[in-house]
Amino acid sequence: MTLPFAIIAGLTVGSAIAAMSLRNMVHCALSLVLTFAGLAGLYLQLNAEFVGFTQILVYVGAVSILIVFAILLTRSTEPKDEPATVTPWVGISVAVAAFLTMALAVLASPIGKRLAAPASEVSVKTLGQKLMTDYVLPLEVMALLLTAAMLGAVIIAMKDKEGSR
Amino acid sequence: MLGTGILRGMVETAKNFAGSYHDPERLTTVEYPEQRIAPKENARQFPFLVHDTEDPMKGLRCVACQICEKECPPQCIYIVKSKDKRADYKGQMQLYPVTFDIDLSVCMSCQICVEVCPFESIKMDTEFELSNTDRFGGLLVNKHQLAKSNEHYRKIHPTEAAVSDAALAVEVAKAQAKAKADVEAKAKAAAEAKAKAEAAAAAGPVGAVAPAPAPKPSSPAAATAAAPAA
Amino acid sequence: MAELFAKLDALPVTLKHLLMGLLPGATPEWLVSVVSAVLTITPILAVFPLMFALTTVIERKGLGRIQNRIGPNRVGIPLTDIRLWGFGQFIADGIKSLIKEDVVPRAADKVVHFLAPIALLIPVLLTYSVLPFGKNMVPLDLPQTGLLFFFAVGASTELSVFMAGWSSRNKYSLLGAMRAIAQMVSYEIPLILSSLTVVMMAGTLSLTSIVEHQAGTHFGFLHNWHLFTPWGFVGFCLFLTAAAAEANRTPFDLPEAESEIIAGYFTEYSGFKFAIFFLAEYLGLFAMCGLGITLFLGGWLPPVNIAPFTWVPSWCWFLGKLSALIVLFIWLRGTLPRLRTDQLMGFAWKFLLPMTLINLVVAALWHMSGGAVHIGIRWVVGFAMLAIPYWLLGRGFEASVGKRVYRFAN
Ligand code: SF4
Ligand code: SF4
Numbered sequence: 001m002t003l004p005f006a007i008i009a010g011l012t013v014g015s016a017i018a019a020m021s022l023r024n025m026v027h028c029a030l031s032l033v034l035t036f037a038g039l040a041g042l043y044l045q046l047n048a049e050f051v052g053f054t055q056i057l058v059y060v061g062a063v064s065i066l067i068v069f070a071i072l073l074t075r076s077t078e079p080k081d082e083p084a085t086v087t088p089w090v091g092i093s094v095a096v097a098a099f100l101t102m103a104l105a106v107l108a109s110p111i112g113k114r115l116a117a118p119a120s121e122v123s124v125k126t127l128g129q130k131l132m133t134d135y136v137l138p139l140e141v142m143a144l145l146l147t148a149a150m151l152g153a154v155i156i157a158m159k160d161k162e163g164s165r
Numbered sequence: 166m167l168g169t170g171i172l173r174g175m176v177e178t179a180k181n182f183a184g185s186y187h188d189p190e191r192l193t194t195v196e197y198p199e200q201r202i203a204p205k206e207n208a209r210q211f212p213f214l215v216h217d218t219e220d221p222m223k224g225l226r227c228v229a230c231q232i233c234e235k236e237c238p239p240q241c242i243y244i245v246k247s248k249d250k251r252a253d254y255k256g257q258m259q260l261y262p263v264t265f266d267i268d269l270s271v272c273m274s275c276q277i278c279v280e281v282c283p284f285e286s287i288k289m290d291t292e293f294e295l296s297n298t299d300r301f302g303g304l305l306v307n308k309h310q311l312a313k314s315n316e317h318y319r320k321i322h323p324t325e326a327a328v329s330d331a332a333l334a335v336e337v338a339k340a341q342a343k344a345k346a347d348v349e350a351k352a353k354a355a356a357e358a359k360a361k362a363e364a365a366a367a368a369g370p371v372g373a374v375a376p377a378p379a380p381k382p383s384s385p386a387a388a389t390a391a392a393p394a395a
Numbered sequence: 396m397a398e399l400f401a402k403l404d405a406l407p408v409t410l411k412h413l414l415m416g417l418l419p420g421a422t423p424e425w426l427v428s429v430v431s432a433v434l435t436i437t438p439i440l441a442v443f444p445l446m447f448a449l450t451t452v453i454e455r456k457g458l459g460r461i462q463n464r465i466g467p468n469r470v471g472i473p474l475t476d477i478r479l480w481g482f483g484q485f486i487a488d489g490i491k492s493l494i495k496e497d498v499v500p501r502a503a504d505k506v507v508h509f510l511a512p513i514a515l516l517i518p519v520l521l522t523y524s525v526l527p528f529g530k531n532m533v534p535l536d537l538p539q540t541g542l543l544f545f546f547a548v549g550a551s552t553e554l555s556v557f558m559a560g561w562s563s564r565n566k567y568s569l570l571g572a573m574r575a576i577a578q579m580v581s582y583e584i585p586l587i588l589s590s591l592t593v594v595m596m597a598g599t600l601s602l603t604s605i606v607e608h609q610a611g612t613h614f615g616f617l618h619n620w621h622l623f624t625p626w627g628f629v630g631f632c633l634f635l636t637a638a639a640a641e642a643n644r645t646p647f648d649l650p651e652a653e654s655e656i657i658a659g660y661f662t663e664y665s666g667f668k669f670a671i672f673f674l675a676e677y678l679g680l681f682a683m684c685g686l687g688i689t690l691f692l693g694g695w696l697p698p699v700n701i702a703p704f705t706w707v708p709s710w711c712w713f714l715g716k717l718s719a720l721i722v723l724f725i726w727l728r729g730t731l732p733r734l735r736t737d738q739l740m741g742f743a744w745k746f747l748l749p750m751t752l753i754n755l756v757v758a759a760l761w762h763m764s765g766g767a768v769h770i771g772i773r774w775v776v777g778f779a780m781l782a783i784p785y786w787l788l789g790r791g792f793e794a795s796v797g798k799r800v801y802r803f804a805n
Binding site for chain 3: 177179181196
């Protein structure tokens with residue numbers, strides 16, 4: 001475990017804990033952004049530049065904005081006095097179980113047994129070509145899903161406007 | 166087409182930019198402390214109190230009626246009335262302000278005090294270099310600093326001053342006429358009283374007396390004396 | 396002669412190597428890389444903030460002249476009569492903002508309020524790390540992801556803006572932040588799409604390779620900057636428009652519209668923190684201009700490949716182009732009024748976005764037809780394919796905005 005990895009991992013985990021436990025919703029969202037950034041750092045450590053920067057662009061740049069807007073537009077950011085959850089143990093056990101399943105799956109897969117990264121570095125060009133040839137179906141399905149979601153959002157917004165008139 | 170307006174605008178500003186360098190006529194501003202533009206006649210900065218006599222404190226027109234104090238929107242005028250009275254410019258006995266302070270830092274130059282003053286005694290000055298190094302005492306302007314002569318007013322606002330002077334002249338004329346009438350009425354009343362007394366003494370009726378122009382009686386004695394005569 | 400100029404061109408690089416050579420031989424490797432990084436960062440931190448400082452003065456002077464005023468011309472060297480046409484102003488301003496009281500509202504969220512300016516300045520500075528300022532002068536060459544890095548880091552400024560606006564607990568700050576974010580998110584799409592054309596043509600995300608891709612020549616002397624193609628020209632205009640919106644420059648300066656919301660998201664900042672916001676804003680603009688230069692204006696390449704032009708060092712070309720773009724932005728600021736929010740959004744979604752998509756198609760066609768079709772035909776077709784939609788979309792946009800009817804000004 002190298003020093004940079006320790007720093008980034010510590011930052012990621014620490015901010016993730018903060019995101020769960022802080023009282024103020026906006027603070028939670030900001031900590032979550034730090035977690036996203038930490039994840040991007042981990043990707044960069046793995047030489048996955050493209051994924052790392054896309055993570056920053058999408059999560060730090062866009063998703064975080066979505067989250068804070070959602071918080072601001074739906075509820076007050078003032079912290080309430082009651083505890084965040086009544087029984088933390090249920091949540092914790094679910095999280096541990098999910099993590100264990102994933103970890104076991106990763107360890108059991110051939111990726112888990114590989115020690116070093118593959119010799120040939122994947123360039124962005126091959127990534128794009130793969131997306132447009134081998135994986136074009138998932139890509140298109142995802143695009144369709146997003147378009148449908150956007151249309152849905154637009155329709156909801158439009159209905160609201162007519163109703164208010 | 167979209168964008169042509171932007172291009173035209175840019176040509177215009179470019180003309181201004183280049184023009185302002187070789188055509189000083191275009192410039193709308195001057196380099197201030199060295200160069201100055203004479204203030205415009207209807208400029209207004211801060212009120213001053215008008216006085217008519219040589220001694221500013223004696224000749225203040227202000228009668229401490231406190232209308233301006235009440236009307237000033239940011240409430241920056243502070244007036245203390247005098248206990249005694251003194252003759253004002255038309256010879257009437259009036260109160261005068263012992264203290265008249267205006268807070269320079271609060272005044273917003275709205276001119277409302279000028280509008281409401283019934284005695285033409287507070288006016289707006291065009292002096293604009295009002296900065297001060299003392300931020301507490303120096304910004305509270307007292308009546309000695311506020312007092313400025315009517316000549317000054319005529320100089321800075323000639324048109325307005327003419328109107329104000331005319332209004333005052335009318336007031337003074339009225340007051341003089343009234344005073345004269347008062348004096349005449351008094352004399353007449355006295356004469357009548359005398360005549361009446363004489364008549365009473367002589368026990369004979371007096372001929373018709375021309376009716377006086379109904380002057381306000383200046384003393385109760387004259388009033389009682391004039392009443393039967395009317 | 397040319398030899399000498401080549402030396403001058405490589406001067407910053409040589410200087411760095413010289414300084415690195417001064418390190419004792421036994422220096423550990425990590426220290427060497429730290430020193431190298433510091434030596435690379437220092438000139439960036441010196442040149443661009445200085446440029447910002449000069450820009451503030453030039454902007455005020457220029458705007459003054461545009462409005463037929465004289466502008467600042469007094470502050471020169473202190474205690475002397477030397478006025479330097481007012482160019483000492485920025486030093487006075489800097490000292491002023493350093494020693495001014497730092498007021499934090501009592502209701503503010505202290506930690507976030509403190510972190511916001513830092514979180515804004517750091518990403519802005521990071522964007523400079525991938526810009527090629529000259530030949531062999533790119534601080535951090537990312538051969539795979541240069542452009543992506545720029546946009547990824549640039550996008551994270553939005554969150555800092557939100558932090559500043561939200562933590563101030565002031566309605567104007569929050570409104571300004573909301574406006575800023577809505578605007579930045581909307582204009583990021585045309586910005587990225589207009590840069591994508593260049594990526595398509597150059598076939599790489601590396602900014603250095605993109606510059607080198609423009610090194611070929613037309614007719615043996617005119618460098619083929621991407622600007623000198625129909626899609627490149629239109630792409631550059633679209634890019635500049637979107638960049639102005641990203642950098643909150645007039646006519647897109649709604650987030651800090653003084654007449655409506657005081658100073659927008661940094662209303663509650665004073666003293667040096669305010670100066671940091673100001674600095675970050677201008678540095679962001681410079682970085683955007685730098686990217687535009689790299690993508691469309693041939694980066695550090697001279698416009699023509701003839702002797703006196705090629706003698707000028709490459710970094711001078713870069714800085715010269717940057718200055719020209721800054722002047723253009725000042726000129727625009729002096730000319731255009733501010734847009735309304737609905738016009739702003741309509742412009743992004745109904746005009747810029749379709750135009751960038753059409754531009755993408757045109758660039759693809761241009762790329763496909765390379766070599767096969769006569770250059771003149773490519774030009775005419777490409778130009779027509781862009782001009783006609785421009786005209787139509789522009790008409791549609793103008794109709795949607797509507798002609799303003801004035802009561803008195805007409
Ligand atoms: S000008 Fe207005 S604010 Fe100033 S003293 Fe007169 S009434 Fe008050
Ligand atoms: S300045 Fe005028 S309104 Fe004010 S107290 Fe004096 S007389 Fe009255």
